[in-house]
Amino acid sequence: MKFDYDVAIVGLGPAGSTLARLLDKHFKVVAIDKKRIADGGFKKVCGGLLSLDAQEALARFDMTLPKEILVDPQIFAVKTIDLKAGLTRVYQRPYVNLDRDKFDKWLMSLVPPHVEIILDGRCESVERDGDGFRLKVVHGGKERVMTAKYVVGADGASSIVRRCLEGKTKTRRYVAIQQWFREGNAKPFYSCVFDRDTSDCCSWSISKDGMFIFGGAFPFDDPRGRFEEQKRKLEKYGFVFGEPIKTEACVVLRPRRMSDFRLGSNGEFLIGEAGGFISPSSLEGISYAMNTAQKLAEIINACSDRRSPNNAYRRAVLPMRIKLMAKVLKCAFMYVPFLRRLVMKSGVQSLDMFNV
Numbered sequence: 001m002k003f004d005y006d007v008a009i010v011g012l013g014p015a016g017s018t019l020a021r022l023l024d025k026h027f028k029v030v031a032i033d034k035k036r037i038a039d040g041g042f043k044k045v046c047g048g049l050l051s052l053d054a055q056e057a058l059a060r061f062d063m064t065l066p067k068e069i070l071v072d073p074q075i076f077a078v079k080t081i082d083l084k085a086g087l088t089r090v091y092q093r094p095y096v097n098l099d100r101d102k103f104d105k106w107l108m109s110l111v112p113p114h115v116e117i118i119l120d121g122r123c124e125s126v127e128r129d130g131d132g133f134r135l136k137v138v139h140g141g142k143e144r145v146m147t148a149k150y151v152v153g154a155d156g157a158s159s160i161v162r163r164c165l166e167g168k169t170k171t172r173r174y175v176a177i178q179q180w181f182r183e184g185n186a187k188p189f190y191s192c193v194f195d196r197d198t199s200d201c202c203s204w205s206i207s208k209d210g211m212f213i214f215g216g217a218f219p220f221d222d223p224r225g226r227f228e229e230q231k232r233k234l235e236k237y238g239f240v241f242g243e244p245i246k247t248e249a250c251v252v253l254r255p256r257r258m259s260d261f262r263l264g265s266n267g268e269f270l271i272g273e274a275g276g277f278i279s280p281s282s283l284e285g286i287s288y289a290m291n292t293a294q295k296l297a298e299i300i301n302a303c304s305d306r307r308s309p310n311n312a313y314r315r316a317v318l319p320m321r322i323k324l325m326a327k328v329l330k331c332a333f334m335y336v337p338f339l340r341r342l343v344m345k346s347g348v349q350s351l352d353m354f355n356v
Helices: 014-022 051-061 098-111 160-166 223-235 288-300 308-316 320-336 337-346
Strands: 007-011 029-032 077-082 085-094 117-118 121-129 132-139 140-151 175-182 190-194 202-208 212-219 247-251 266-272
Touching: 007 014, 007 132, 014 029, 014 098, 029 121, 051 288, 077 337, 085 337, 121 160, 132 212, 132 320, 160 266, 160 320, 175 223, 212 223, 223 308, 266 308, 288 308, 288 320, 308 320
Parallel strands: 007 029, 007 140, 029 117, 077 190, 140 266
Antiparallel strands: 077 085, 121 132, 132 140, 175 212, 175 247, 190 202, 202 212
16 A cells, blocks of 8 residues: 555654654655644643753753753752642752743754644544554645554644544543743742642742743642632742733643553554653653654664564663653652651751852
């Protein structure tokens, strides 16, 4: 059977852009994404802090960030707050503060010209078609049907590729809500917030180029009400919010067992958060997006019809799955209230702050 494309990639975040950049040029590749360059289009709900794992992924690719992506200020500590226990500690963290939207677009700009990119394109459905796949894509108000030998879901927690080919995911899901405000706090800061009354996951705040961002991950049961309740509590800790300039929301996954990772089968592949690759402790996903994409690119570039690329991909990402399961154990010390309070009260690895 002759296909329109060798590889169809749905989603051009860090996972999809990395895969599109690394695939050999002899492959005919199409990449579809919701983004619209002109007015910003779809944006990921993300604080925009580059963790050590993500920095390591960039370093392994020998990539350096352009200064246009970086924002002010660069802060080297995170204020950790347990609202229920009334505890606050400050921990040193070497994050890089950046503009997440510009970061995604920069990665997209590195995709070579032989890859066909469809922006402001919405993949409506994916179905198996013989030895390949048939995709329906809406672009410019018109529906387009295309076929591909391989299809890759790089489209995040609500992956259309995963839903169409594997059904509804059973992985824990949360609603991530984030609001932007004019900076009204006397001093810029980062924070990580725990409040068992409103969520069994975490919230965050970040100062960024004269803006103050507050967001968090909440259960599907009244997520907006829980979000607003946290804001009211944090005002008593000196947080200054004011009127929100914009509000963003999306679904986020949080794996807790090996079966939560969905890798695809028979020519379908899931990378990044579409496959469940996101830290259950910090919700960091950029490093896993880039690393799963790199592994898949190596496999597709080297595969032949006599080899099973899906089995090779499953073996290649096993260390990442094990690493994420280890983070599930770490979650106990972060999210079990009794253990978290013991750690925070001990002051282990926290900073003694100078009052200047």
